[in-house]
């Protein structure tokens with residue numbers, strides 16, 4: 001039996017073991033990459049058409065552009081304009097294969113990974129599995145709130161917001177209406193700040209048109225931050241300007257507060273403050289995610305994998321980690337590199353360039369991160385930029401943010417769609433995707449009703 005498989009003919013001999021994922025036999029070294037995020041995809045791009053067989057495995061069949069999740073969550077963009085199918089990405093790459101599977105375990109002693117669809121043997125393994133939301137063990141918060149680490153989370157937030165606004169128009173109970181129209185965002189990093197700004201713009205420009213039955217003052221947006229400043233990783237100037245932008249948009253920023261409990265309606269902070277809100281969006285932390293099987297002594301703060309300067313996971317010669325999951329601890333980077341797209345892309349590219357040399361036992365230079373600066377936006381014409389010693393805010397920072405993000409999105413069609421949506425919204429203040437296309441239920445209710 002022959003199966004024709006995107007330019008590679010797979011013969012029966014390739015699938016001889018029942019519990020193995022079907023892959024073509026090859027004389028080339030096999031590099032298995034788990035995760036097609038920024039890091040994994042940058043690596044695959046560098047290894048295309050090279051003398052290795054690359055097997056990209058991801059639990060989704062698409063790459064996600066996480067920096068714009070908040071725009072899907074607030075109805076500004078369609079989800080399919082910021083995700084991109086892996087198979088389309090690797091079209092024409094004859095040495096690259098994609099398999100849709102979730103990796104559950106790594107067995108370093110036999111160079112095997114175990115997935116929910118079967119096993120795969122590797123010569124070299126690259127972990128690029130990124131992070132997941134960290135609720136810091138607060139089960140009540142996790143089961144009633146929404147994180148923003150997956151495109152499905154963004155769609156859930158959009159549905160939660162629109163359903164609750166509709167419900168607010170129905171209810172005659174003032175307290176219930178307050179809870180339905182109050183939004184709490186936890187975490188004053190870029191994701192929290194951008195989400196708060198986008199919601200505030202929704203409240204300013206969309207609410208009065210779509211929901212004339214109540215004043216825009218009915219929608220309160222709270223941003224809770226555990227320390228005394230926003231955007232802690234950026235400059236003081238960026239931090240204070242962001243605070244001003246948010247205050248101008250009537251966001252209530254609570255500093256030095258952290259959430260200790262949430263029952264789906266009442267947010268309680270450590271200092272005892274309470275806020276009535278049925279919308280809680282959690283952006284306050286992430287933790288590394290990776291399959292079991294890696295020796296725990298190589299796992300460091302934030303559940304990341306400690307690597308050497310060649311991005312090899314400590315203790316292993318043929319297992320590498322790149323992107324958010326990797327922690328290259330050194331004198332200059334005692335906490336590892338920042339968990340941002342730039343670091344992930346640079347590590348993916350570096351490993352792509354170096355792996356062939358490592359395979360052939362040739363010398364390679366250690367990985368070095370080049371910080372290209374940081375950008376964050378709060379809303380239209382409101383952004384902050386730290387580019388080395390140049391620190392600025394306002395229209396040009398926002399323009400730069402828009403261009404950088406537009407150019408970073410995978411796929412020409414996606415860039416076109418996002419650019420078009422932004423242009424329309426720039427002139428009309430419109431957000432075009434205010435559709436409730438399925439019934440959203442918080443995690444706590446799904447468990448109660450669907451088991």
Ligand SMILES: Cc1cc2nc3c(=O)[nH]c(=O)nc-3n(C[C@H](O)[C@H](O)[C@H](O)COP(=O)(O)OP(=O)(O)OC[C@H]3O[C@@H](n4cnc5c(N)ncnc54)[C@H](O)[C@@H]3O)c2cc1C
Pocket residue numbers: 034035036037038039040057058059060062063064066067068069070101102103104128129130131148149190191289290291322323324325339340341342344
């Ligand atoms: C809301 C939000 C906003 C952000 N904004 C910015 C920003 O403005 N600028 C910036 O630089 N950074 C931003 N970031 C951070 C940036 O997105 C991350 O640093 C980057 O995505 C890390 O890339 P990665 O490849 O390491 O992981 P990811 O992009 O998270 O990719 C991990 C991949 O691994 C797959 N995977 C995980 N586990 C398994 C498994 N067991 N089996 C199979 N597949 C698996 C996942 O499906 C995913 O495709 C933001 C992040 C979020 C969540």
